[in-house]
Amino acid sequence: MAAPGSGLFLPTVPVAWALRAAGHEVLVANNAQAARTLVAAGLPAVDVCPGRDVFAEFLEASRAIHLTPPGEPRPRRGGLGLFGEEMAEGLLALARDFRPDLVLSTLEQGAGPLVAASLGVPLVEQSVRLAWAGGDEQAVGYRKSIAAYLEPTRVALRVAEPAVATAVIDIRPPSMGGRDSATEWPMRYVPYNESRLLPEWLLSAPARPRVCLTLGSVLPLSGELGELSAFLDRCGDLDLEVVLAMGEEHAAALGPVPGNVRVAGWVPLSALLPSCSAIVHHGGAGTSLTALVHGVPQLVLPRMADQPANAAVVAARGAGLSLAPEETNAASVEAALLRLLRETGPARVAGEVRAEIAAQPSPADLVVRLASLAGRA
Structure with a gap:
């Protein structure tokens, strides 16, 4: 699972391909155009918020925050936590039906830790970033802020404490911050920009x-x-x-x-x-x-x-x-x-x-x- 912006979910496609090619059962969960794009990529996908466009809602909420005059209270709704807030219920329902043995999620999809905790299965976070990942200060800060944003959602959905990722997949090259440790797994970035007829x-x-x-x-x-x-x-x-x-x-x-x-x-x-x-x-x-x-x-x-x-x-x-x-x-x-x-x-x-x-x-x-x-x- 990932957030439904192109740059936030397309980097997850090669991992899903690799798992399917190895014979594992993979189900991808997203929304609207992102879900349709994943289907076009040859992956079984489910739209967990049918009839809605959560990414469009995110852009509109971001615009409202951007237009807030200095000194005025900023709207609470917005930021990366919005993806998990709006998609968590559908993701949880889907996961309880599918019963995965592993949840693979991105940091930006804050519902990942909730789904893994609800099912009691391991969580692996795949980074889609170049500037930060794993234990970097920015990544740690985003995880904390997204979890805080989703606390009312967690309580409302009666989910236990969010799961902590067993490992983070880091797509950065070594000289640009990429690390290799027991909890930070390096992976070659394989570009996927959708499949199209080439001129x-x-x-x-x-x-x-x-x-x-x-x-x-x-x-x-x-x-x-x-x-x-x-x-x-x-x-x-x-x-x-x-x-x-x-x-x-x-x-x-x-x-x-x-x-x-x-x-x-x-x-x-x-x-x-x-x-x-x-x-x-x-x-x-x-x-x-x-x-x-x-x-x-x-x-x-x-x-x-x-x-x-x-x-x-x-x-x-x-x-x-x-x-x-x-x-x-x-x-x-x-x-x-x-x-x-x-x-x-x-x-x-x-x-x-x-x-x-x-x-x-x-x-x-x-x-x-x-x-x-x-x-x-």
């Missing part, structure tokens, strides 16, 4: 350096496209092929683009990035990690949530550059991108991190450990 041009070597530009799935919904249109205009004078990976409705709102800008829609980054010399993006954990998997230097333009933290980790490792919101405009993005393409350091470091990730245990390698916890080894 023919994607598999052909580009005639000039190819740069991917994407802002993820959430930032465009907020309308915060910033200087994107002005930057694309400047790209017309650059000897580059720029691939705009963005929903068609948002790309259309940008108006006409130069001839060397290819509007690609939601092309899977895992298929696009092997042919790219660089990527310009918003700093989502999945996007950042996918670029690291393929050794592609990054220019990160963070805006919200964990994006600034991800950008800081990438820049500190030397695998890319980052611009703060107040520094970001069409000219500064162009200058940073050209620097990224001309300097050898970011590409070299990105290659080092790619090798680190390739040496980590695969999702299939973790199946025996997970099955052992479930008593199914």
Whole structure:
């Protein structure tokens, strides 16, 4: 189980695949579009809040908090605890019918510890983050705040004290915080960006350096496209092929683009990035990690949530550059991108991190450990 935002549940798909391929019975629980996406990924999934869109409710609650004037009381409803609050009842009912031997959940889905406690089975937490995991201060703080948020829900549903995860699956490369211990299990990040038909041009070597530009799935919904249109205009004078990976409705709102800008829609980054010399993006954990998997230097333009933290980790490792919101405009993005393409350091470091990730245990390698916890080894 995971929260129903793309970046919060897509990283769990490879583990579910690995467990099913090993012969284990897997049921995935989520909501609305997330549940449909999981079905399209070839997994048996259940929508535990049919007729509702919990992620849309989360975005609206977050917007209300953001719009609260300074000094005014912030709405209680909102934040990561909302996912567990709204989905716990359905998740508990499903789990009691399915009777799993193991609960695999993410930190952001706060109902995971409640479900494991209710059934009396082990809990394993899968991290979906680049900036923190396991015993890191941020992760510990989020667990505590989510548990506090869900305390009224726990009491109302008559669940025992929340379960503590036996282990946390850490998808970070070692040089970027990833750890290996009895309770922190390293795992290679395997990108999954949904399955789509690939255009023919994607598999052909580009005639000039190819740069991917994407802002993820959430930032465009907020309308915060910033200087994107002005930057694309400047790209017309650059000897580059720029691939705009963005929903068609948002790309259309940008108006006409130069001839060397290819509007690609939601092309899977895992298929696009092997042919790219660089990527310009918003700093989502999945996007950042996918670029690291393929050794592609990054220019990160963070805006919200964990994006600034991800950008800081990438820049500190030397695998890319980052611009703060107040520094970001069409000219500064162009200058940073050209620097990224001309300097050898970011590409070299990105290659080092790619090798680190390739040496980590695969999702299939973790199946025996997970099955052992479930008593199914």
